[in-house]
Amino acid sequence: xxxxYQYDEEIRQEYGVFCGVDEAGRxxxxxxxxxxxxxxxxxxxxxxxxxxxKLSEKKRELLFEEICQKALAYKIVFVGPxxxxxxxxxxxxxxxxxQAVEELELVPNLALIDGNKIPAGLIVPGRAVVKGDxxxxxxxxxxILAKVSRDRYMLxxxxxxxxYGLAQHKGYGTKLHYERIAQYGIQPFYRxxxxxxxxxWK
Numbered sequence: 001x002x003x004x005y006q007y008d009e010e011i012r013q014e015y016g017v018f019c020g021v022d023e024a025g026r027x028x029x030x031x032x033x034x035x036x037x038x039x040x041x042x043x044x045x046x047x048x049x050x051x052x053x054k055l056s057e058k059k060r061e062l063l064f065e066e067i068c069q070k071a072l073a074y075k076i077v078f079v080g081p082x083x084x085x086x087x088x089x090x091x092x093x094x095x096x097x098x099q100a101v102e103e104l105e106l107v108p109n110l111a112l113i114d115g116n117k118i119p120a121g122l123i124v125p126g127r128a129v130v131k132g133d134x135x136x137x138x139x140x141x142x143x144i145l146a147k148v149s150r151d152r153y154m155l156x157x158x159x160x161x162x163x164y165g166l167a168q169h170k171g172y173g174t175k176l177h178y179e180r181i182a183q184y185g186i187q188p189f190y191r192x193x194x195x196x197x198x199x200x201w202k
Contacts, residue, residue, distance in 0.1 A: 004137040005045060011112065011136070012042060018110040019073075020138025021097050024052070024146035026089055028171030029181070030164075030190040031154055032078040033089065035096035036145035039106055040138050044070040049140045051133040052147040064148040067141045073106040074141075075099075076149050085193045094119040114139050161187060 001009075011018055017039060025033045040046070046066050048059065055063070068074060079096040087095065098119040101111045110125050111118075114132035132139035151170060158166035164180045164187075171177070186195060 002045075002049070002137065004049060004135065004140055007135055008040065008137045009042070011110065015108075015110040017072075017106060017108050018112060018138065019101060019104060019108040020112045020114075020132070020136050020140070020142045021100060022114040022133050022139050022142040022146055023093050023096065024143065024150045025171070026093060027173075028191075029173050029177065029194050030081065030166075030171040030187075031157065032080045032150065033084065033093050033096060034146045034150035034153070035077045035079065035093065035100045036074065036142040036149070037097070037100035037104055037111070038067065038074045038138055038141040038145060039072040039104060039108055040067075040141055041070055041072045046070055046137075046141070049137050049144070051131075051140055052143040054134070055144070057151070060144050060148050063141075063144050067145060071141065073104045074145060075101075075103045076145055077103070078149070078153065081189055081191045084191050088193070089191075090117075098122055112136050112139050114143065157189060161189075 019037045019039045021037045023033055023035045052060055077096045077100045079092045084092040102123055108124055113126050113128050116128050116130050118126035118128050129135055133143040154166050154170045163184050165176050169177050
């Protein structure tokens, strides 16, 4: 058995129904942080699930569709730059995680959260799992839904604002991206709190 599924089976024996939660896009200069919560169906295992960072873009896209079809429940939440600037990236991410768990169609008995923190006010018990996307199939599934959703969003944004090269760097602070910001300025989808240090926003 895939060790990620083996881990989940041990959790399931103790808690029954549980969800995995992960995010994508904490670090970029623009766009949302995307959070997903997933309850996998133990009767419908999905082959090839792994940490989204270890998968090719093509494989992630295929797994995204399969997870959406086979999961017992899933929720994808976008937390925009306005919330990130207001609450800071950690609190914005935690809020998104809490929302994703709350809005699942099934109420889990446990939320496995990727990382070392549990969102405050979570409606169900939470367990933080460092490197959870490489440990639990459910957290890995959440990482795939979050990553693919955010990448798709950035590709759509790139069509509206091609001058920033968003399709290439997905909003991360590459040399090219900083050059384009210097040339074209910032747009409403930028995280102003991230750019203060660089002097792009006072």
